[in-house]
Amino acid sequence: VINTELTSHETTIAVVEITKRLDKIPIECNDFPGFVSNRLLMPMINEAILCVEQKVATIDAIDQIMKLGMAHPMGPLRLADLIGLDVCLDIMNVLYSSFKEEKYKPSQLHVSMVKDGNLGKKSLNGFYNYD
Numbered sequence: 001v002i003n004t005e006l007t008s009h010e011t012t013i014a015v016v017e018i019t020k021r022l023d024k025i026p027i028e029c030n031d032f033p034g035f036v037s038n039r040l041l042m043p044m045i046n047e048a049i050l051c052v053e054q055k056v057a058t059i060d061a062i063d064q065i066m067k068l069g070m071a072h073p074m075g076p077l078r079l080a081d082l083i084g085l086d087v088c089l090d091i092m093n094v095l096y097s098s099f100k101e102e103k104y105k106p107s108q109l110h111v112s113m114v115k116d117g118n119l120g121k122k123s124l125n126g127f128y129n130y131d
Contacts, residue, residue, distance in 0.1 A: 004031040033098035042091050048076035053109040059127045077127040081120030089114045
């Protein structure tokens with residue numbers, strides 16, 4: 001449930017109640033670029049790409065560390081491929097232009113992969129090959 005500066009308390013209550021009647025779990029946050037999920041997820045994906053770029057670890061090692069060590073259902077690089085590297089890059093660019101913070105600046109590897117058409121699963125090539 002996204003609250004804006006113009007959202008009345010009554011509207012929020014009504015949306016929360018409708019959501020519950022639909023057997024869904026309402027979660028509130030305020031209207032900001034990236035909301036909560038993208039502000040947390042995209043810098044993590046970007047950092048994973050930086051780890052590849054800087055040769056900190058292999059693609060598989062990075063994903064396995066996050067799966068086995070952090071209990072993520074899939075690694076950030078596999079997830080980026082699934083979302084689409086172009087979509088991830090677009091989100092990072094929105095966050096970077098909105099906040100002007102270095103943590104949202106897309107890695108050069110990410111930019112070049114998208115430029116080269118390596119978009120992840122939808123192009124059959126990203127961090128993984130999907131042939």
